[in-house]
Structures are given as structure tokens and as C-alpha cells.
Amino acid sequence: MGSFDLSEIFYNVDSGYLEGLIRGFKNGILRQEDYRHLTQCDTLEDLKLHLQGTDYGNFLANEPSPLTVSVIDDKLREKLVAEFEYIRNHSYKELGVFLDFIKYSYMIDNIILLITGTLHQRQLSELLTKCHPLGTFDQMETVTIATNTADLYNAILVDSPLAPFFKECISEEDLNEMNIEIIRNTLYKAYLEAFYDWCKEKGGATADVMCEILAFEADRRSIIITINSFGTELTKEDRAKLYPRRGKLYPDGLIELARADDYETVKRIAEYYADYRPLFDGTGNGPGDKTLEDKFFEHEVTLNVNSFMQQFQYGVFYSYVKLKEQECRNVIWIAECIAQRHRAKIESYIPIM
Amino acid sequence: MASSRSGKLLAVIGDEDTCTGFLLGGIGELNKHRHPNFMVVEKDTPTNEIEEQLKKFLNRQDIAIILISQSIADVVRHVIDAHVEPIPTILEIPSKDAPYDPSKDSILRRAKGMFSAEDFR
Amino acid sequence: MTSHERIDIFPSRMNLTIMKTRLKGAHKGHSLLKKKADALKIRFHSILKKIIEAKQEMGEVMKEASFSLAETKFSGGDFSPVVLQNVSKAQMKVRSKKENVAGVKLPVFEVYEDGTDSYELTGLARGGEQLNRLKKNYAKAVKLLVELASLQTAFVTLDEAIKITNRRVNAIEHVIIPRIERTISYIVTELDEGEREEFFRLKKIQQKKEVMRNKQDKIRRKWQEEQEKENLPVNQTPNLLADDEDEDLLF
Numbered sequence: 239m240g241s242f243d244l245s246e247i248f249y250n251v252d253s254g255y256l257e258g259l260i261r262g263f264k265n266g267i268l269r270q271e272d273y274r275h276l277t278q279c280d281t282l283e284d285l286k287l288h289l290q291g292t293d294y295g296n297f298l299a300n301e302p303s304p305l306t307v308s309v310i311d312d313k314l315r316e317k318l319v320a321e322f323e324y325i326r327n328h329s330y331k332e333l334g335v336f337l338d339f340i341k342y343s344y345m346i347d348n349i350i351l352l353i354t355g356t357l358h359q360r361q362l363s364e365l366l367t368k369c370h371p372l373g374t375f376d377q378m379e380t381v382t383i384a385t386n387t388a389d390l391y392n393a394i395l396v397d398s399p400l401a402p403f404f405k406e407c408i409s410e411e412d413l414n415e416m417n418i419e420i421i422r423n424t425l426y427k428a429y430l431e432a433f434y435d436w437c438k439e440k441g442g443a444t445a446d447v448m449c450e451i452l453a454f455e456a457d458r459r460s461i462i463i464t465i466n467s468f469g470t471e472l473t474k475e476d477r478a479k480l481y482p483r484r485g486k487l488y489p490d491g492l493i494e495l496a497r498a499d500d501y502e503t504v505k506r507i508a509e510y511y512a513d514y515r516p517l518f519d520g521t522g523n524g525p526g527d528k529t530l531e532d533k534f535f536e537h538e539v540t541l542n543v544n545s546f547m548q549q550f551q552y553g554v555f556y557s558y559v560k561l562k563e564q565e566c567r568n569v570i571w572i573a574e575c576i577a578q579r580h581r582a583k584i585e586s587y588i589p590i591m
Numbered sequence: 592m593a594s595s596r597s598g599k600l601l602a603v604i605g606d607e608d609t610c611t612g613f614l615l616g617g618i619g620e621l622n623k624h625r626h627p628n629f630m631v632v633e634k635d636t637p638t639n640e641i642e643e644q645l646k647k648f649l650n651r652q653d654i655a656i657i658l659i660s661q662s663i664a665d666v667v668r669h670v671i672d673a674h675v676e677p678i679p680t681i682l683e684i685p686s687k688d689a690p691y692d693p694s695k696d697s698i699l700r701r702a703k704g705m706f707s708a709e710d711f712r
Numbered sequence: 713m714t715s716h717e718r719i720d721i722f723p724s725r726m727n728l729t730i731m732k733t734r735l736k737g738a739h740k741g742h743s744l745l746k747k748k749a750d751a752l753k754i755r756f757h758s759i760l761k762k763i764i765e766a767k768q769e770m771g772e773v774m775k776e777a778s779f780s781l782a783e784t785k786f787s788g789g790d791f792s793p794v795v796l797q798n799v800s801k802a803q804m805k806v807r808s809k810k811e812n813v814a815g816v817k818l819p820v821f822e823v824y825e826d827g828t829d830s831y832e833l834t835g836l837a838r839g840g841e842q843l844n845r846l847k848k849n850y851a852k853a854v855k856l857l858v859e860l861a862s863l864q865t866a867f868v869t870l871d872e873a874i875k876i877t878n879r880r881v882n883a884i885e886h887v888i889i890p891r892i893e894r895t896i897s898y899i900v901t902e903l904d905e906g907e908r909e910e911f912f913r914l915k916k917i918q919q920k921k922e923v924m925r926n927k928q929d930k931i932r933r934k935w936q937e938e939q940e941k942e943n944l945p946v947n948q949t950p951n952l953l954a955d956d957e958d959e960d961l962l963f
Contacts, residue, residue, distance in 0.1 A: 306634070308607070311790075347794075354797040359625055368793035418798060419833035426837065459837050466840030470832045480836075529841060531787045567786050574782035578687055578775065583783075598805030598826060601854065611792040612781050615831055615843070616850030617803030627799055655806050655821060656861040677865040677872075678808070678819060682857055684770065687778035691771045 246442065249550040252330040257549070260558050263321055264546060266293030267590055268565055276572050277584050282310070285573055307573045314566040319371045322559060332440070336552045338399065339433045340559055344373025345400055346429060350422045352381055353413060356390050375399055387413045403428040420472075423463065423480045430456055434484040440552075447545045447553030454541055456485035457514065458534050464495050464504055465530070486511055513537075528586075535588045539564055543591055561590055599655035602648045602679075603629040604641065608687060609660055628654060632663050642667050654679050660686040661695060671697045718895040723902035731899060735892045742884040749877040751814040756870045759863055766860045773856050777849040784846045788839020795831065803827050804854050811866075816873040818866040823858045924961075 250257075268276075272292055279285040282305040286298045297313050298305065326337045348369040355365045362382035369378070377397035384390035391410045395401045407424045408416075416424075430452060437448035460481040467477050478496035481488075487495065487507075494507045508514040517533040528536075542557035568587035575584040601618045603610050610629045613619070620628050630644045645667055648657050661683045664671055671681050685691035721727050785791075805826050810817040835843035 351793050351797060354794055358621060358797055358799065360797055365793070365797070417833050418794070419836050423837055462838065462840065463836050466836050467833075471828075472833060472836075529787070531839065531841065535787070567789075571782065571786045574779075574785075578779055578782065580775070580779050587786075598807055598824065600802055600805060601858070607792050607796070608778060608781055611795045612777055612846065612850045613854065614795050614799060615834075615847045616854045617825070617829060617847070618854060619799035619830075620802035621799050628802070629796075629799075631796060655808060656858060658857060675868075677868045680861045680865045680868070682861050682864060684857065685774050687774075687781075691767065691774075696767075 246550045253333045253552075256325050256328055256333065257554060260325065260554050261546065263293075264554070264558055264561070267561055268292055268568070270589060270591075273568070273572075273587065273589065276569070277575075279572075279576055282307070282573060282577060285310075285576060289569075307570060307577050310573050311566070311570050314569060315371070318559070318562050318566065321562075322372060325555065333552060333555070335436070336440075336444075337555060339429075339436065340556055341372055341375075342400060342403075342429050342433075343426070344370045345375060345398065346373070346403075346422060346425045348373040348378070349381075349394060349398060349400055349425075350418060352378075353387075353390065353421065354418050356384060356387060357414070357418070359385075400425065400429075403432065420476065420480070423459075426459070427480055427482045430459070430482040431484050434482075437552075443548045443551035444553060447548055447551050448556065451538075451541050451545065451553065451556065453485040454513070454538065456482035457487045457491075457511075458538075460485065460487055460492060460495055461504060461508060461514070462531065462534070464498055465501060468500065486513065532586070532588065535564065539588055539590055564588055565590060600628050600653055601656045601658060602651075602654045603658045604632060604645060604648075604663055605630075605658070605660040605684070606686060607631050607633070609684070613658065622653070632660070638666050642670055645670050649674060649679060649681075651679075657681045658684050660684060661691060662686050664697075665695060668697070718891055718898050721895060721899070723899040725903065728896065728899045728903065731892055731896045735889065735896065738884055738889050738892055742881060742889065745877055745881045745884065748814045749874060749881055752816060752870055752874045752877060755813050756867070756874060759866050759870065763860065763863045763867060766856065766863060770853075770856055770860060773849070773853045777846070777853045780842065780846045780849045784835070784839050784842040787842050788835045791834060791839075791843075795834065798830060798834075800830055801827050803829055804851065806858055806861075813870070816870065818869050819862070820866070821858045821862045823855050 272288070275288045275291075276285060279288060283303070286305060289298065290296060294314075294317065297317055298310065301309050301313070322337075322340075326334065326341075329337055351365055351369060352362060355362050362384075366378065366382060375398055380397050381390065381393045384393045388410060391404075391413055394404055398404075403425050407428050408421060412421065434449060434452045434456070437445050437452065439445075440448075463477060463480050474496055478492070481492045481495065483489070483492065485491075491507055491511065495504065498504050498507065505518045508518050517537060518530065521528055521530045521533055539561065542560050545551075545553040545557035568590075571587050572584060575581055600620055601613075603613045603618065605613075610631050614629065618628070622628070626647075628648070630641070632641060641663060645657070645659070648654055649670075655678060657679050659671075659681060663686075664681075664683045674681060681697070683691075683696050719731070721731070803825055804823055806821040806823055809820045809822060811820045812818075829847070831843075831847070834840075
């Protein structure tokens with residue numbers, strides 16, 4: 239246990255400042271009463287006014303009227319990116335690697351976007367603006383120069399940090415033949431497994447917290463992919479290849495999932511697991527009912543909030559980004575409800591406690 | 592009739608969300624010149640670009656219906672008013688944050704006088 | 713009566729018959745066109761009513777559709793760029809048919825599905841359920857909009873057709889029929905005139921013949937008297953072939 243203690247001793251030397259900072263940021267996350275104010279707004283201008291009273295401050299002050307939801311979306315994202323980049327720039331060694339892992343998930347989305355654009359021979363330069371800023375990497379421009387899939391594949395292998403995942407599971411031919419969503423999910427699976435393994439190896443409190451969260455993420459993906467694949471061209475074999483093999487469902491649950499044909503079967507499988515059983519209870523598609531995905535989001539939020547209960551670990555950084563992301567979605571949801579004058583469902587955001 | 596020989600397309604001019612929605616509805620197509628049948632209008636897209644794209648859509652033989660967000664239609668109203676042929680037909684649709692205003696609709700304005708404004712409510 | 717206000721035609725009895733047929737035709741055409749215009753107008757109004765209903769429904773459907781987009785973004789994140797890039801072949805297309813209303817061909821659009829859904833797996837790992845609802849909502853919107861587009865084209869076409877028909881009705885009523893009528897009255901006048909001339913001429917001939925008959929009577933009586941004096945039979949038939957003294961009648 240010697241190394242374990244040592245890592246805790248040096249944790250504050252390397253990352254203590256940043257952890258303090260992130261806990262400070264976390265205190266700025268919107269609270270229940272903030273949401274109550276926001277949901278009562280009649281116009282987006284009101285919303286802007288209320289947000290000014292929170293940690294967001296004047297982030298919309300320079301925007302010309304009329305305010306649109308997409309502007310709010312951009313600005314919310316900008317703020318998260320600024321915070322994250324600050325932390326990343328001040329991080330040291332291992333924390334840097336950890337933070338890069340967080341960035342990889344956004345990179346996957348960006349790379350997928352670029353591949354889609356290339357396959358359809360669209361102007362790649364205009365796509366760069368559509369990429370998520372957290373998922374940019376230095377050589378992204380070189381990737382966009384590629385005009386065919388072979389060039390693109392090589393460019394990704396040479397220039398992007400995603401090369402290890404790519405080499406592992408996608409071949410050059412796959413780029414042409416595979417459905418883009420399958421590529422995305424294959425990459426994500428490889429990424430999730432690598433991230434999990436890294437955290438496990440890191441050990442200590444980081445492993446405790448992160449493995450829990452990532453295992454949930456893996457299981458959630460497996461379950462949702464299974465449910466969404468019903469009635470599509472995705473075969474059971476292909477589906478099974480997309481399950482990340484790190485969660486609590488691995489290995490028995492995944493084998494069962496691979497055989498599932500309908501929602502009820504999935505539900506029955508999930509009921510063997512104490513963590514997931516309550517998530518399936520009380521879900522429905524009727525008005526006022528929570529969907530399964532909403533339940534998953536709530537559970538994710540709980541896990542991420544819990545991650546702040548432990549000190550000397552990197553999980554807080556991951557959890558902060560995820561919570562903040564959920565918060566952005568909540569605010570956008572409320573903004574959309576206000577803009578579209580569709581208040582009936584305004585309360586169905588995911589509260590962050 | 593040449594028109595009945597093969598299927599024709601719908602085209603969309605609208606903001607990103609409107610286009611995304613209709614593409615998911617299954618109307619998107621890239622023709623062999625890689626020209627899409629939709630146009631995403633951002634808040635800083637210049638008017639002449641919208642005008643040109645609309646004229647291009649109007650001249651394409653494979654497009655039967657052009658959907659355009661009313662807020663954008665307002666900007667290029669003169670092009671719409673100048674278009675008198677029945678096909679392709681221009682259809683003004685509400686954008687998500689601006690409810691539909693029938694009094695602006697080029698087609699419905701032709702019917703002005705036949706129906707009073709109350710009929711639209 | 714100047715010539716350009718009537719049809720330039722020789723005033724004969726045959727032409728009068730032709731003109732009368734044409735007048736009848738024009739009247740018939742007028743009443744038919746009038747009926748057509750009325751039929752179109754009825755159709756036009758019903759279409760207008762339908763357009764207004766459909767536009768209202770469109771408001772509702774579009775609202776629901778764009779709200780489901782917000783719902784999908786809430787659970788699935790921002791997927792717009794990928795959707796916008798991942799375009800290949802249209803799944804929803806329209807066919808146009810022609811519907812015949814009182815001789816006016818109205819284009820009618822009809823949606824049909826062709827090919828596969830290129831976004832079948834979008835949202836596989838997140839938001840797939842909402843995405844399916846979103847697709848359905850937008851597909852519904854597309855169907856409604858296509859219907860509306862049919863109505864709208866019908867509206868424009870009918871508008872044009874009604875204008876043309878009305879123009880024709882008016883032209884027949886105010887230009888063609890009066891012109892034919894004037895032509896007929898011109899022919900009738902001319903023919904009357906000719907008849908009167910003919911009558912007069914016949915009278916004149918009769919007069920002339922009267923004078924000649926008197927003259928002949930006189931000659932015959934004189935000749936009879938001479939015969940009686942010479943005691944010849946009174947009723948001796950003269951030789952028909954020997955009519956040397958028969959004068960030629962020339963008009």
C-alpha cells in the first residue's frame with residue numbers, strides 16, 4: 239500500500255490547486271432555486287437576466303437582441319471550454335493524460351463528423367467550425383485536407399490522438415463500408431475500455447470513483463444500444479461487438495443482452511443487477527412519465543455528484559465536465575421550452591443536487 | 592408529362608434545426624453534382640446568398656416543393672412574389688421561435704379580400 | 713356601321729345561315745364557359761378553405777416537430793452537423809399527378825417512400841427513442857406540407873384558370889356575340905335590299921310585257937279583221953315555225 243499513500247501525498251503538490259479550483263467551479267453549478275427562477279421566465283431576455291445572477295455572470299451581455307437558443311448554446315459551451323482549457327493547461331503529467339481522455343470522447347464525435355463529410359465529399363473546411371471545441375486537436379486541419387478515405391484514414395492514424403483506438407478496431411475498408419454510427423460506437427467502445435483500464439491501473443481513489451462511473455457508462459451504452467437496435471438493420475452479432483466489455487454487465491449480462499429481441503427481455507436482464515433494477519421501474523412513454531434515458535441521466539448525475547465526496551482523485555474533473563454538460567442541456571431545454579412557448583414539459587430537466 | 596415520370600424532391604431553406612428535422616424526415620438528397628437540396632441559413636448568412644440559392648432551387652427540374660422558413664421568406668420576399676409558375680411551389684413554414692403569420696404569406700395575400708383575417712385565427 | 717365591327721363577309725343567304733349557326737355556338741359556348749367558371753370558383757373557394765385549415769394544422773404539427781427536436785437534443789446531444797453531412801438519397805419523394813376539374817388540369821403531389829432511412833442508426837447510443845419520435849413527427853410534417861403544396865399549386869393554377877375563363881366569358885359576351893349579331897343584321901339588311909330591287913325589277917318587266925302584249929293584241933285584232941274581210945277561217949293556227957315577225961325579248 240506504500241505507493242498508494244505516496245500518491246496521495248503528492249496529489250496535492252501536483253493537482254491540489256486544480257482540485258480546489260474545480261470544487262470552486264462546482265459550487266457555481268446551478269441549484270434547485272436557480273432552476274425554479276429559470277423555469278418561470280417568460281422570454282429569453284428574462285432567462286438571460288436570471289443567468290446573470292448566477293456564476294454565468296455577463297456571459298450573454300454582448301449578444302445583440304433578439305437572443306436565440308443557439309446563441310445561448312454556443313455561449314454556455316464556450317464557458318465550459320474556457321474552464322476546461324484552463325485546467326488542462328495547468329495540469330501536470332498524469333492529470334494531463336486523464337484530462338486528455340475526457341477530450342477523446344469529443345474527438346470521436348469530431349472525427350466522425352469529418353469522416354461523414356469526406357465520404358459525402360463535402361467542403362471539410364466549413365466542418366471545422368461545427369466541431370466541438372473540446373474535441374479539437376492540433377493537427378485537425380491536416381485531417382481536413384484529405385480528399386478520399388485512404389488519405390483520411392492515414393491522416394487520422396498519423397495526426398490524431400485517436401490513432402490507438404482506430405488501429406485497433408477500424409480498417410481502411412471499414413471507413414467506406416461501415417455505417418458511420420457503427421464506427422462511432424466501435425470507437426467509443428475502444429475508448430471507454432482504454433479509459434477504464436487506465437483508471438484501474440492508476441489505482442487508489444481515482445480507480446474507485448472512475449471505475450464506478452465508467453462501468454455505468456459502459457452498461458448504459460450496452461443497454462441503450464440494444465433497445466435502439468430493435469427493428470433496425472443492425473444484426474445481433476454486430477450489436478454485440480459494440481458493447482463495451484468493462485461494466486457490471488460483463489460478461490454474463492452482455493451475453494444475455496446480445497440475445498435479446500425486445501424491451502421486456504432487456505428489462506428482465508437488467509433486473510438481475512441491483513443498480514439498474516430501479517432505473518427500469520416506473521419508466522414509460524406517457525406524458526409525465528420519465529423515459530429510461532432520463533432515469534439513466536439521473537443516475538449518472540448522482541454518481542458524478544458522489545464523486546465530489548472523495549478527495550485526492552481525478553474523478554472530480556471528469557464529473558465536473560459531465561455535470562456541466564448536463565447543466566448546459568438543462569438550460570438549453572428550458573430556453574427551448576420558453577422560446578417555443580411549450581411550457582408543459584419545462585420541468586423535465588435533470589436536476590443536479 | 593415529364594413530371595410524372597420520376598419522383599421529385601422537396602427542398603428546404605431554414606435554420607439548422609429546421610433543416611436537421613426535415614432531413615431526419617427523409618427528404619435530403621445530394622445530386623450528382625454534390626449539390627444538396629437544403630440550405631442552412633445562419634444568422635449571418637448574407638441575403639444575396641439566400642436569394643441565389645432560392646433561384647437555383649426554383650430552376651432545378653427535380654424539385655417540386657420548396658419549404659422556406661417564414662422569417663427567411665421575409666428577407667427574400669421579392670423573389671417569392673416574382674415566382675408565378677405553379678411548380679415548383681414555394682411553401683412558407685413557421686420557424687420554431689416565430690409563429691406562423693398568414694398575413695405575410697405570398698400565396699394567401701392573393702386571396703386577400705376573399706376571406707377576412709378572422710378566418711385565419 | 714364600319715366594316716371592322718363586323719365580320720368581313722359577303723352578304724349571302726348561305727353566309728347568313730353560317731352566321732346564325734355561329735351565333736348559336738357562341739351563346740352555347742358562353743353558357744358553358746360561365747358554368748365552368750362557376751365550377752372553378754366553387755372549387756377555388758373550397759381549396760382556399762382547405763388551405764387555411766391546413767396552414768393552421770401545419771402550425772400545430774411544426775410546433776410539435778420542432779419541440780421533439782429540442783427533446784432529442786436534450787437526450788442525444790447536438791447531432792445536427794452529422795445529420796447535415798450524412799445526406800445521400802432522399803427517402804421521401806413526391807410524385808405529381810393531374811386532377812381534372814372542369815377541364816383544368818390541377819397538379820396533385822403525392823408523397824411516396826423510396827429507399828432506406830439513412831439515419832436508421834443515428835442516436836444508437838443516446839437519444840434513439842426520441843429520435844424515432846422526431847423522425848415520425850417530421851415525416852408527418854412532410855406529408856402535411858406536401859398536401860398543402862398540392863392545395864397551393866391548385867390554388868395558383870385555378871386562380872389563373874378562373875382569370876382566363878372569365879376573360880373568355882367576357883370576350884364572348886361583349887365582343888364576339890355583338891359582332892356576329894351585327895354581321896347578321898348587316899346580311900339581313902343587304903338581303904332585304906336585294907329583295908326590294910328584285911321586286912322592283914320584276915314589276916318593271918311585267919310593265920314592259922303588258923305594253924308588248926297590248927301591242928300584239930292590237931296587231932292580232934287588225935289581222936283578224938283583215939282575215940274576216942278576206943273571208944278566211946278565224947281560228948286558223950299560224951305556223952309555229954314561221955314566226956319571222958316574232959321579236960326577240962331582251963332585258
